[in-house]
Amino acid sequence: MNREEVFSKNVPCVRAVLKGKKIGIAGCGGLGSNLAQILTRMGADCFVLADFDLVEPSNLNRQFFFVDQVGRLKVEALRENLLRINPQVQCRIESKKIAAKNALDFFQDCAVVAECFDGAENKAMLVEALTRENKMVVAVSGVAGAASPESIKITRPLPNLILVGDPVAPDCSEGLICARVLTAAAMQAWAILDYLKDGTLTLNA
């Protein structure tokens, strides 16, 4: 197989933008595992994957893992899955818990960090810790529940924060629908591409 053929249907220049750029993925669950998959298919090949959790059966309704990976560290299983798409992908994996005081240590060398946590408090913790240190973060908010994914928007509320979020999401929604979570992950991938292209964000006015 000619490896270059893998990317031959990409929009020209997409792979050139992503190739060699180190992208931090903070949390490798519903958002992070799918985001890493999408970015890899787009041509990204350098990741820091951070998550302390193991793959559980309840993850398989939306996360990019498989039955035979249940019980394994998510970061190891995800690296394996990304390598099955592109054997050239380089991943540094981190299975320690991320806290405010050590967050920058994980992602110091990343061009951009994707916030892919589950809980609202952890999301705010990471965004505050990294944006304060001038690290660019692409975060997600409000993807639980059954609302239409059409309500999810991309905004740039702070100079160092691009937010993929549903502004009308209620504080507490039960359950997660794969279609809604993966829509957010795909929008996050697009926002990362758009940011890495030239440091700006092309938003539809």
Add this chain to the structure above:
Amino acid sequence: MQLIINGAKQNVSAHDLSALFAELKMNPQTVVVEKNDAIIPRGENCVLQGGDKLEIVRFVGGG
């Protein structure tokens, strides 16, 4: 006093950030706040003055 919160003028009675969170019924643990272009560290209170520009980014869970 009047603040500019997320780009809109808003009259509030709070004079510091923690009172503002209470007034707006916000959980300070789930927001990131920028005041006059500087991020306010989590857990820190700060005095508010009329005309301050606040950007309050609220996070909702799921992922």
